[in-house]
Structures are given as C-alpha cells and as structure tokens.
Amino acid sequence: MGIAGWLRVAAAAGCAAVTCAFATALVARRVAAWRRWRRALAVLRDFEESFATPTERLPAGCQLPGHRDVRRARLRGREQGPDAPHLRRLAPGRLSTCMLLYNCLTAVNIVHVTRSEEGIYYAIDIGGTCFRFLKVELGAGSTIINQKVEYQPIKEELTKGTSEEFFNFIASTLKNFIEREGDEGRALGFTFSFPVRQLSITSGSLIRWTKEFSIEEAVGKDVAQCLNEALVRNGLNLQVNALMNNTVGTLALGHYYDEDTVAAVIIGAGTNACYIENNEAITKCQGLLTNSGQTVVNVEWGSFRPPQIPLTPYDICFNNETQNYYDQGFEKMISGVYLGEIARLVFQKMAQELDVFGTAVDDLATPFILSTPCLAAIREDDSLDLREVGRRLEEHLKIPNVPLKTRRLVQRVCDIITRRAARLAAAGIVAVLQKIGRDGTRCGTTQVRRMTGVPKRSVIAIEGGLYQGYSVFREYLNEAVVEILGKEIAPTVVLRVVEEGSGIGAALLSAAYSSNRQESI
Numbered sequence: 001m002g003i004a005g006w007l008r009v010a011a012a013a014g015c016a017a018v019t020c021a022f023a024t025a026l027v028a029r030r031v032a033a034w035r036r037w038r039r040a041l042a043v044l045r046d047f048e049e050s051f052a053t054p055t056e057r058l059p060a061g062c063q064l065p066g067h068r069d070v071r072r073a074r075l076r077g078r079e080q081g082p083d084a085p086h087l088r089r090l091a092p093g094r095l096s097t098c099m100l101l102y103n104c105l106t107a108v109n110i111v112h113v114t115r116s117e118e119g120i121y122y123a124i125d126i127g128g129t130c131f132r133f134l135k136v137e138l139g140a141g142s143t144i145i146n147q148k149v150e151y152q153p154i155k156e157e158l159t160k161g162t163s164e165e166f167f168n169f170i171a172s173t174l175k176n177f178i179e180r181e182g183d184e185g186r187a188l189g190f191t192f193s194f195p196v197r198q199l200s201i202t203s204g205s206l207i208r209w210t211k212e213f214s215i216e217e218a219v220g221k222d223v224a225q226c227l228n229e230a231l232v233r234n235g236l237n238l239q240v241n242a243l244m245n246n247t248v249g250t251l252a253l254g255h256y257y258d259e260d261t262v263a264a265v266i267i268g269a270g271t272n273a274c275y276i277e278n279n280e281a282i283t284k285c286q287g288l289l290t291n292s293g294q295t296v297v298n299v300e301w302g303s304f305r306p307p308q309i310p311l312t313p314y315d316i317c318f319n320n321e322t323q324n325y326y327d328q329g330f331e332k333m334i335s336g337v338y339l340g341e342i343a344r345l346v347f348q349k350m351a352q353e354l355d356v357f358g359t360a361v362d363d364l365a366t367p368f369i370l371s372t373p374c375l376a377a378i379r380e381d382d383s384l385d386l387r388e389v390g391r392r393l394e395e396h397l398k399i400p401n402v403p404l405k406t407r408r409l410v411q412r413v414c415d416i417i418t419r420r421a422a423r424l425a426a427a428g429i430v431a432v433l434q435k436i437g438r439d440g441t442r443c444g445t446t447q448v449r450r451m452t453g454v455p456k457r458s459v460i461a462i463e464g465g466l467y468q469g470y471s472v473f474r475e476y477l478n479e480a481v482v483e484i485l486g487k488e489i490a491p492t493v494v495l496r497v498v499e500e501g502s503g504i505g506a507a508l509l510s511a512a513y514s515s516n517r518q519e520s521i
C-alpha cells in the first residue's frame with residue numbers, strides 16, 4: 001500500500017475516532033439529561049405527596065373549635081383568638097388558633113335589611129392595597145335601583161405610615177367621590193377586612209394588621225373613630241354607622257338575595273368566613289350577644305393551621321421569609337396573594353438542584369415575581385404545545401425556550417398547588433356547615449353524614465377573585481365539597497357567587513342601622 005493509501009486509512013481512522021468521541025459525548029449528555037429528568041420527576045412526586053389532601057384528612061383538619069370551649073389566650077403579649085384542644089403548636093411559643101370574633105350585628109338586620117330603607121348610601125371597602133368606594137341607591141322596598149363602584153390604589157408608604165395619614169387619604173378620596181356624585185347620602189358603611197374586636201355596631205379596635213399593612217401605632221385603636229375623625233377634618237357630615245369586615249358584608253348581600261344564606265366566605269387575595277350562630281350555642285364571648293337570638297360570628301380562619309395537613313418545606317420556607325412569621329397559616333395555603341409565591345419556591349428548588357430550566361433562572365430568586373393570575377393562566381392552558389405556559393415563563397420569569405416536557409412539569413406543579421388550596425377551602429366551608437349542624441353529622445358528633453328530618457337548604461355566599469376568576473380552582477373546590485359531604489347532603493348546599501358583596505352589603509347594613517338607630521347591642 002502506498003503512502004496515499006496509508007493516508008486514507010489514517011484519515012478514516014481519525015474520522016471514526018472523532019465520530020466515536022462525539023457519539024460518546026452525546027450519549028453521556030443524554031444520559032445526564034435523562035438522569036436529571038428522572039430526579040425532576042422524583043421531586044415532583046415527593047412534592048405531590050406532600051401536598052396531598054385525601055378526603056379523610058379534610059373534615060378533621062379544619063374542624064372549628066366549639067363556642068363552649070372558647071377561651072381567650074394571650075401569647076407573647078399579643079391578643080390571640082380562642083384556642084382549642086385539637087389545634088397544635090406551629091413552633092415554640094406559638095399556637096395554631098382559629099380566631100372567633102363576635103360581630104355586633106343582629107341577625108334580624110342581616111336577614112331582612114328591613115326592606116323599608118330608601119335613598120342613597122355610601123360604603124368604603126378596605127381589605128388590601130386597593131380599596132373601593134360604593135354608592136348604592138335604594139328604591140321602594142329597599143330595591144337596589146342603582147349602584148356605582150370606584151377603585152383606588154393605596155400607595156405603599158401609606159400602608160407603613162401613620163394612622164392619621166392613612167385615614168386622611170381614605171376620607172379625602174371619599175370626599176372627591178361624593179363631590180363627583182353630587183349627593184352626600186344618608187349613611188356610611190365601613191368594611192374593614194382586618195382582625196377587629198367589635199365593640200358595637202359603630203366601633204371596633206384593630207387587633208393586628210395582615211397582608212402588606214404594618215401601621216403599628218394603629219393597633220388597638222378604634223378604626224371607625226379614626227375614620228370619623230378624618231371625615232370631620234375633610235369637611236364631610238357622614239359618619240360610620242355600620243362597621244364590619246368583608247365576610248359580613250357579603251353575608252348581608254347574600255341574605256338580601258336569598259334568605260337561606262347561612263354563611264359567607266371570601267376567597268381572593270385573602271380568605272375568611274363568617275356565619276350566623278344561635279346565641280344559646282355561645283356561652284363565652286366578649287359580651288356582645290345580640291338581642292335577636294342570633295349573632296354573626298367572624299371566624300378569621302386565615303390564622304388557622306390545619307393539624308391534619310402538614311406544612312411542606314415550601315410552606316415553611318415561605319413562612320420564614322414573610323413579615324408575619326407563622327401567622328395566617330391557612331391563608332398562606334389558600335389565598336391569591338400566596339399561591340404564585342409557593343410555585344416560585346418549587347421552581348427555584350428545581351432550578352437549583354436539577355437544572356431543568358437552563359441557566360436563565362436569576363428571576364426565580366425574586367420573591368412574589370410569579371403572581372397567582374399567572375399561575376392560573378399556566379394551569380388553564382389547554383393548547384397542545386402549551387404555548388401560553390412558555391410565554392408566561394419567558395415574560396414573567398425571563399426563562400426562554402422551555403421544552404414541552406418542562407412546560408408540562410410546570411403546569412403540573414401549578415395544578416398541585418391549586419388543588420390543595422381549593423380542597424382546604426372546601427374543608428373550611430364544610431367545617432362551618434358542621435358547626436351549625438348543616439352537614440348531616442349533628443354538629444360534628446359523627447363522621448357519617450345522613451339526612452335527618454326535613455332537608456334544610458344552606459346557601460354559602462362567596463366573593464373573591466380567586467374563586468370567581470379561576471375556573472380550575474372553583475371546580476376543585478366544588479368537587480371537594482361534594483366529596484366530603486356525600487351525595488345525600490351535598491345537593492342541599494348551594495355555593496353562590498355574590499358580586500361586590502362586601503361593599504354593597506356594607507351599604508345595605510348602613511341603611512338598615514340608619515333607620516333602626518341601633519348603635520350598640
């Protein structure tokens with residue numbers, strides 16, 4: 001063989017060696033990628049198991065404390081809600097509590113709104129960093145003939161400033177709203193959706209702030225009086241004649257439309273519930289039982305921690321990073337402020353340990369960068385290539401070119417978080433029904449739910465963007481209520497969306513109390 005032949009042989013051998021090396025490297029990369037993906041799927045399985053909410057856990061996990069067992073507890077110098085034996089410790093020195101606050105609202109006015117009020121009534125609804133002004137016009141028979149709602153964002157500095165600055169802003173904005181409408185109205189309802197110890201229908205002292213608010217010097221003050229003083233400073237003749245939180249307003253509007261309404265639930269940026277209780281079931285309270293035989297109980301269930309539902313590493317990390325350490329445990333598992341953040345923490349761990357998103361993952365380290373509306377859009381993407389999932393990841397998290405299998409993984413994480421939140425909310429609703437004997441268990445004495453006597457129709461008024469606007473969440477919640485109650489009892493329970501309930505309900509109650517002049521009960 002000549003030199004040329006040997007050269008050809010050498011070249012062929014070199015090409016073969018290069019090809020072999022390339023193939024080996026390619027196989028190695030594929031094996032590494034396959035192993036990473038296997039680990040990612042294992043993390044997903046562990047995550048799904050830790051977020052599991054089997055039916056047998058739900059009723060016991062969310063049982064409300066009985067009123068006869070209610071006692072006041074003061075922990076670390078802070079006023080807490082009633083404790084109960086089945087509520088366990090979250091951390092040393094902190095008890096998991098479900099705060100039962102008795103609202104000074106006679107159930108007669110909740111049910112009837114007397115149907116004799118006419119005229120124009122205003123309401124202010126404060127529950128987050130955007131509040132609402134409402135004008136409601138009542139005609140003959142207290143028929144709502146006109147209503148108007150305006151939204152006003154609250155600047156961040158006001159949520160951390162002084163109470164005088166905060167309430168001056170509310171009063172001045174209300175004044176501008178009234179001047180545009182051209183009628184000062186007859187009365188003012190005030191929906192204030194933070195834990196308040198109700199002193200009368202027109203007064204209540206702030207127990208503590210939640211969500212993004214931290215105006216510390218306002219704690220302990222009468223919030224209605226703070227607003228009234230600000231109204232005077234701004235030259236308005238209106239004064240608060242009905243103070244409540246958003247659940248009570250929603251309950252009022254629910255009863256306005258359907259007298260079988262027994263409770264109201266808020267599932268939006270935050271979450272809470274209230275219900276109507278017979279006075280004989282309440283032996284220990286704050287001296288605020290009404291003279292109508294029934295009292296509205298504000299549960300403040302956001303502060304509850306279900307003992308049967310374990311905290312996950314993502315919940316624990318989340319609670320450690322937030323301002324209210326271990327506070328609002330139930331709310332942090334359910335409500336719209338937090339679900340997107342839980343998803344971000346899961347994705348961040350996957351990115352750190354498994355490299356499933358590539359290298360462009362810096363934005364995953366930014367708290368609250370992933371909103372719950374974004375999580376909802378990811379979960380509800382039903383396109384074959386999940387293009388909306390890819391778009392959201394690129395726009396919100398700056399992660400481009402995500403493969404389809406990773407998009408499916410992301411969607412599955414969002415589904416798991418949504419499902420747990422919805423099922424826990426459903427368990428809370430059933431716990432309220434159980435407390436008032438509407439779940440078929442004779443006030444929780446047995447887990448066998450059977451119809452006894454004449455079926456009672458029970459309507460739960462629901463307000464909040466998470467339930468109203470996120471169809472998958474709503475479907476999971478409705479499904480869980482049926483699953484827990486059983487096919488015999490479930491048809492007697494109606495979950496009814498009440499639009500603008502917390503604000504319009506406040507206007508209706510201000511109308512009722514302006515005619516009845518019941519300043520306290």
